Amino acid sequence: MPTMCSFQLDRMDAVYNSGEYIHGRIVLKTEKLKRVNAVFVTLEGEARVQWSLSGKTDSANYCGHQQYLYTRTNVFDSPEFRAGTHVYVLRLRIPSGCPSSCKGPYGFIAYNISLTIAKPWTFDEIFRKPITVVQALNLNHNPEYGLPIRDENVKYLCNWPCTSGPIMYTLLLPYNGFVARQQITFFLEVDNQSPHYDISSVEASLKQHFIFLARQPYKRNFYTKTLAKSIITERTLRLTKRMYQGTVCVPSDTPRSTLNPNYIVFVHYTLQVKLKTGYFHYDTDLSVPVVIGTIPLQQHGVQMVTTTQPRRISTRDISNIEEEDGDVAGEQWSVQAEINQTEEDGEDDDDDDDD
Template sequence: MRIICEFKPDLPRVRSGENLTGQIVLKTRAAESIKSIYITFIGRADVHFEETLVNRESDEKAPERLVSSATETYMTYRSEIFGKAKLPKGQNTFAFAIPLPSHCPTSISSKFGRVWYELSLVIERKWKTNRIYKTSIDVVQPYDLSSDPKSLVPIEHEAIRKLWRWPFRPGIIDLRLKVPSGGYSPGQKMNYTLDVHNKSKSIDVKSYTVTLVQESEYFANGYRRVSSRSVCSETKCELVKHLTKRTISASYEIPSVAPSSQMKTIIKVSYKLRMTVILTGWHLKWYIDVPITIGTSPLASSSDGSSKKMRKRVLYSGERITGKIVLKTTSAKTVTGIYILFVGLARVAFDDTRSAHTRDELRNERYVSTAVETYTRYQQNVADRGQLPDGTHTYTFSIPLPAHCPTSCLGKYGKVSYELSLVMNRLIMFKKVFRKPLAVLQPYDLNLYPEMLRPIEVEKTRKFCCWPFGGGSVKLNLYIPFGGYVPGQTINYSLHVDNMSQNVDVKAFMMTLVQTYTFKVENTRRVVHTYMRGERETKRVAHQTKRKLSGSYEVPTVQPSSQGPHIIHISYKLRLSVIFTGFHLKWNIETPITIGTIPLKQSGNRDQTKEFVPDAEKIAKSQVDRPALYTSTTLLFQSPEKIRKHFVDPHEESRNRPDDFMPIYTVYAYYAQPKASLKRRRGLTPSNDSTSETASEKDIIVDPDQSPKKPTD
């Protein structure tokens, strides 16, 4: 029997997180009995490359050839579209709708590997071999540059070329490249500025070429292979003669390329902007590489809109802080300089007691261990030496905030703080310092980590074997749908309890979020735990019975988990406390969990989450946690619960210490309880302690004569 199969997808290219829809047309010349017809869809990455290793210790001089390969599966899907029956003659049309997970990377194909997606139709026939028809599907993972703080940071790169080798005369060429933002999408024009200062005595800059370089990294069996290729080049004939300066403004159109990789996979795609400067004479070409991000959606806000967005109560790492400082004076003052200072650092201090033994006595010595970790330091001069007249003085600032800056936090033995200061140096007298602490939040997008979609499953057994209690055991299975949540989200968990004990009953259980602060000073550390208990669930499981239980826990307003190695590290665990009858102690079961700032967008039932095979109908009927949709949530800012004993910086003067400052963190109102319940449980008043994302911070007004904080004299 001759069968013609045609795949007709609705779109030539599908986006991750959407449904792949279309039709499959089968044309047959005669009717035939069919066991089954089903479609399969697979998304996978394959890496294969060779390495040549030379063992210098071996007597054999022949190199060793090592073949490295790796495979990574992103999704598998199977759905039956025709059961056991007779396939009629003629044209048969079958519709399909396949949901794609949001973590599926973009399709690419290169020398050492590829990311590919394939749709197949399998026809199972009686007493005959199966017929398989395949077609490739192009998938693009969306990359919205507006949600990436690093794309908002402008590119400023400086490079210096020294010319000193014989027979050329010595000299220096200084080049500065400025790009308004760090991320662009294909088809967008990138406007850039080149400041060229040619200090050489006889060498001219003849021209330069702008090239977008795609760099692919392949990982397999602990080895790494990198390949680069030039995508598109533009040559500009701009002459800069020796001993001259010139500013060149031009634009470069981003070609059609795959977006940059967003997750950790065995194939990583990144981009560089390469400036190739061509000099006169026999000089080699001068290559200048600057990293750049390529997305699918361009930045939505202009420079004015982004500046307004950054004047919020919470500043995000990777953004630029803009604003103004207003200084009011009632009399003229002689100053030697005025500057704005922004410092972000982590400071840890705790006592350590050591014992010293001598012949006559035992001495206990007290040491103070301290550590400081600086993340950013920025200084901007706003006034020089001279006479400062009385009246109002306004100073504007624009401060870049690096993307690696961790979230502001305050603990028992240390803190991460960011402070904006106006420093006035006076002649003969001590300087005056006016300070304002700022809250910084490092974004933690859970959608960029596929492991967050995997459910948490814990199986534990508790044995009762000691007199006077009877024997037996209790087996418990804990299931949590996802591995990461955000403040304000409700964690719906389930318990399977098999009570095989002879006379001990399970009386109740309770979920607790355990926050762990780790403070490090060289090889010494202090660990502080904070317990945020949920409601007690009074559900009894009698002995010699089984029961399936369920509960919920609302994530309170806390800072996100730490993303890098710092002297202050924050992590979280969920603790399930099981309470028994009689004199038995509580049974605590702990499992790690991640707290982020941006919730997951996808959800699925238990089996689908394990294998990353979602089903649209089952998802709609499932009762697991549904992370917030970005179009239906309200992002609020709230202060955390009051810290009983917080860190007091011993290096700061007591009269000028901002000890009353509390950081602010995000919470999603989509998951939050009613306002009355929030107020009752945490002592928060939504109208006072909650601020919408659109709320803006007022200008900083500094009045030396009426400042609420006394200056440092």
Template sequence: MGKLSVFGITLEGNRTVYFPGDFIKGQVLILVTEPMKMKAIKIMCVGRAYVHWTETHTTGSGENQRTETENYSETENLFEQTIIVHGEGANEQTNLSQGQHVFPFQYQLPTPLPSSYEDGIGYIRYWVKGTIVKPWKFDKYTTQVFTVLDTLDLNNIPNISTPSGNSDTKTLCCWCCTSGPIEAEFHTDRSGYVPGEYILINAAITNSSYSKVKYTSAMLMQNVTYHATTKTRIDSRVVNTIMGPGVDKRATENWTNKRLHIPPLPPSESLHCRIIDITYSVIFQAHLRTCAVDMRLYAPITIGTIPIRSLQMYRNPPPSIGNQRLAVAPSAPPTHNFPPNTSPNPEQATSAYPTRGTFYSPPPSYPSATGGGAIIKDDDYGYTMGDTSFTPQYTYYDWNQSTFTSNK
């Protein structure tokens, strides 16, 4: 890079996860091998949501047939703040002397904000961008992306402990004959969960037809709605699946408390972002013969970040504490006063919540998202020094750790 040997941004304590209202504190690090002329060094703190996709349509026929590609996109600026850390930033020039330079900065995140999200169609992204504004030359850039987590307290949602479920009846036709119906009913143990918990599924399938149900399954689905300027698109992806047995003709099969695990996921989001909505559902499916359409039953659920404190699993102390410290399940949003030299510490995160009574839970951690992240390649960044890969991190309660195994 010639004169510029190092140009990077470090966040205080190497923190990677923040919450609305937190202060982003960090430093711009620059190492130049000889004096450098510039106008300014500036920091831009940005929160932005973006969606984009293309659709191909064929019109006309024969010689008049043609293919058209339409682009759909929309941008929502959540916040944008520029901070000059060196120089005036106008037409005046300044010199940066040879050697290493450190410029501190801080910015308080606004509130409310939606949780970070990344996929191939859209994103909700937060970053700090550093720019060396050069006179008569290309500017130099460096970028640090970080996760923002919204708080969704399940205890504030009415009827969240009520099971969610559905039922259906399907009649198969075989040649000129109509067989008896296939009847199915299923429900989850409640309507709200946090990542790390298990969805308990109960179901009953009565097969009065002449055909066997090949097998049954249940899927946790993430449903994302993208709102472009002129069109809306809904995509669904399977997050996790469990399989069940088939059902012989003229027979009945039951599911009893089958467990479907919830991996690290963003919370349900429909309030704080105008162009991306995230919802979840459980699908119970009876897989039928090849020529028949499978039976699919849908049940909506909510994924939050603070668990339902009235659940028995949070009231029973684990059978063996060992040397591990017990966390107290939160009942209100935390203050997030984490020490400056650490990322959010699970025990401090939980202890920041005021509590009522005693509630036991694994301490929340912040693992990377299920399904991976993104490579940051965007015109907003220009040529960027440093790592451009990013994967959001989400709240997760690890019920598989040994102290809590029997409470899963």
């Protein structure tokens, strides 16, 4: 029977806010005596980016790394690690400056709790438990998030000599700060002065934009993904005007916007509205930036889409099982280790808080 390790945290979904404590325990079961250098528990948070570009004659590899959090605590220092059940009680704090977990095609921000059995003259045994970190962003702390935002454009469907009247359209959002599961309400005013073409429909979508920053060598990479979409099928006939009103829902697992430009994985969002003008013309679109936070604006009536949340175990339940007997070589005993959080400095440009 191989060595078995289970992580029993106070939250079944393993989702924590920056600045919160992680409570739980690690249960390690071994069937035979082990020669070890140490047994230790770590809490790590990091960002990594990597991609390759190939040309006709050569190729280039790009990568980058940032360390946001690293703490290590030894829970066993003797050379002989006896067989049996070993229980380690955890109390870990996530610093408030840690950015939210996220993942894209060329990089990620991730956090893990690990237990390592360091062995002499052979490979270490490492057991990991990934956790999700959400850095709070209170939209009420910045008045700009509560202000209306608008953009406008003019589109000509035909060029000389086949001239046509313009299509003028204006996109308006009452405010630009939103949270997950919230409806984004938008207004689109269309003035179709073309004598030949109708607007067949309007498509609105929430776009997620990743920026990945490599430092060896220095280069940026970009990736855009559509998170949600809605379609309005009402037509705007030629030489008429129409006011559209629609909504797009922010998905429940949407990471908050990144505000710190020094992070090598940067996430931001836009609301894009596209006018469908038929098969023989390119669709025309308009985009405005939006900010995704974690605490909604108070001055607006926030419409949320309710979903069933995963059950969470309270910290009080864990406190009742901090002491547990383990059978080691016929003896009854228990092991407890309180992991005190200490944050180490990352790279020089990683110390800015994402506030």
